[in-house]
Amino acid sequence: MDLRIFTEPQQGASYDTLLTVAKATEDLGFDAFFRSDHYLRMGDGDGLPGPTDAWITLAGIARETSRIRLGTLMTAATFRLPGVLAIQVAQVDQMSGGRVELGLGAGWFEEEHKAYGIPFPKDKFARLEEQLAVVTGLWATETGKTFDFRGEHYQLTGSPALPKPAQEKIPVLIGGHGAVRTPRLAARYADEFNIPFASVEDSERQFGRVRTAALAAGRDADSLTYSSALVVCVGRDDQEVARRAAAIGREVDELKANGLAGSPAEVVDKIGRYAEIGASRLYLQLLDLSDLDHLELISSQVQAQLA
Secondary structure, three states: OEEEEEEOHHHOOOHHHHHHHHHHHHHOOOOEEEEOOOOOOOOOOOOOOOOOOHHHHHHHHHHHOOOOEEEEOOEEOOOOOHHHHHHHHHHHHHHHOOOEEEEEEOOOOHHHHHHHOOOOOOOHHHHHHHHHHHHHHHHHOOOOOOEEEEOOOOEEEEEOOOOOOOOOOOOEEEEOOOOOHHHHHHHHHOOEEEEEOOOHHHHHHHHHHHHHHHHHOOOOHHHOEEEEEEEEEEOOOHHHHHHHHHHOOOOHHHHHHHOEEEOHHHHHHHHHHHHHOOOOEEEEEEOOOOOHHHHHHHHHHHHHHHO
């Protein structure tokens, strides 16, 4: 089971804070550092010092780390034109020496669009599908040839399809709870399917839908990686779990029901239940970015058992 650290900087985090967490992620042996792609905090809190851009952040971290994978859960298709996004991600991949992964979603948080003057179209899913076609098409175009695309929302003519990523193929992540269109898109474009914040039972059901869609598309269902994203709150004893839950404004019982919470043994046991339904990768949503001791505990007493 790969364990990846997943952060939510829109809730309040500077680049320096994110860099500190990313370096700890690397030093403590985790597989990857991922971040959300949002421009406005959600729920309580002031969100200070303000939003940081996902791909600018990852570009900086790319030059300060050497091993961990880097990516987004999920980049919003509403934020960037697909040709520009393909350039940005390919450049960060070059800067990292080939360690980037792209999670791409339709975008859903209308308030952040209003706050920063970003159009929020009604037909977001159709735009996402065209973005996936354009981004992957640009990367796959042979050097020296050009790429053209005629869609309802995006048109490209004579694109040199440059720059190329360092990797032969940047892994693409698609995720969500949608029962029909999301599995179909994953079957066509994804290297990894991710379901966020879902129970074991709901995750198993959605993995099954993706497998069915892959087979219908003539694809080996096992060619995709299946992953989950869950909030994490681990403590050496009940008091430490309660303290960490309080620090992120959550209740222990709720976290145990909906995330990975409790003692290291409890968390390892629940991770095993996700492994049984086919998840081979977990994104641990770390909400208190100042608590590096939490990361060390997960590394030494959860990750070590999984190894």
